[in-house]
Amino acid sequence: ETGVTQSPTHLIKTRGQQVTLRCSSQSGHNTVSWYQQALGQGPQFIFQYYREEENGRGNFPPRFSGLQFPNYSSELNVNALELDDSALYLCASSPDGSYEQYFGPGTRLTVT
Amino acid sequence: AQSVTQLDSQVPVFEEAPVELRCNYSSSVSVYLFWYVQYPNQGLQLLLKYLSGSTLVKGINGFEAEFNKSQTSFHLRKPSVHISDTAEYFCAVSDRLNTDKLIFGTGTRLQVFP
Numbered sequence: 001e002t003g004v005t006q007s008p009t010h011l012i013k014t015r016g017q018q019v020t021l022r023c024s025s026q027s028g029h030n031t032v033s034w035y036q037q038a039l040g041q042g043p044q045f046i047f048q049y050y051r052e053e054e055n056g057r058g059n060f061p062p063r064f065s066g067l068q069f070p071n072y073s074s075e076l077n078v079n080a081l082e083l084d085d086s087a088l089y090l091c092a093s094s095p096d097g098s099y100e101q102y103f104g105p106g107t108r109l110t111v112t
Numbered sequence: 113a114q115s116v117t118q119l120d121s122q123v124p125v126f127e128e129a130p131v132e133l134r135c136n137y138s139s140s141v142s143v144y145l146f147w148y149v150q151y152p153n154q155g156l157q158l159l160l161k162y163l164s165g166s167t168l169v170k171g172i173n174g175f176e177a178e179f180n181k182s183q184t185s186f187h188l189r190k191p192s193v194h195i196s197d198t199a200e201y202f203c204a205v206s207d208r209l210n211t212d213k214l215i216f217g218t219g220t221r222l223q224v225f226p
Contacts, residue, residue, distance in 0.1 A: 056213055
């Protein structure tokens with residue numbers, strides 16, 4: 001197993017732009033969750049996908065959207081970036097019936 | 113809805129001393145409880161989890177935690193810390209119906225000094 005990977009590691013965007021973050025889950029992990037971790041804070045749940053369908057959403061606006069693909073990869077898209085979107089974005093995957101989530105190293109997004 | 117409070121934002125301790133990181137939670141339903149560790153520039157790693165059964169849970173790297181339902185607490189302990197334990201520690205809860213949605217506390221920075 002290769003674990004959960006995320007790309008890119010870092011990126012810098014300008015306010016108003018759009019960004020796509022990518023995650024590759026472990027094979028067989030049908031659930032992927034995305035979290036936003038602002039500096040000095042704990043991660044906050046954005047949304048979760050199960051077998052390519054959104055399966056729960058936190059308190060984030062619609063400009064945060066996602067996709068999950070059959071090959072266990074997924075994307076987080078953020079439109080109309082705001083300065084407050086600057087954060088570490090974490091994805092986590094888990095197999096069916098497991099209580100443990102496996103986190104990737106995160107993508108650090110800076111919005112200027 | 114659930115919430116998690118980590119009472120200490122920073123805990124400084126000398127190497128080989130014991131440490132306790134405090135966590136309290138609030139929930140109207142039964143929950144599962146977790147402790148995660150985050151090393152600099154890395155993602156989160158699960159230290160231990162409480163699902164049911166014995167209230168004393170042992171995890172990796174010599175850590176343990178005790179679930180106290182009456183006090184709604186899940187404090188993390190280690191009898192003797194190492195320099196390598198320096199990291200950010202997060203307590204988290206999930207309800208038993210939606211185990212993949214974790215609610216995290218704000219974290220405790222454990223700083224171990226030689």
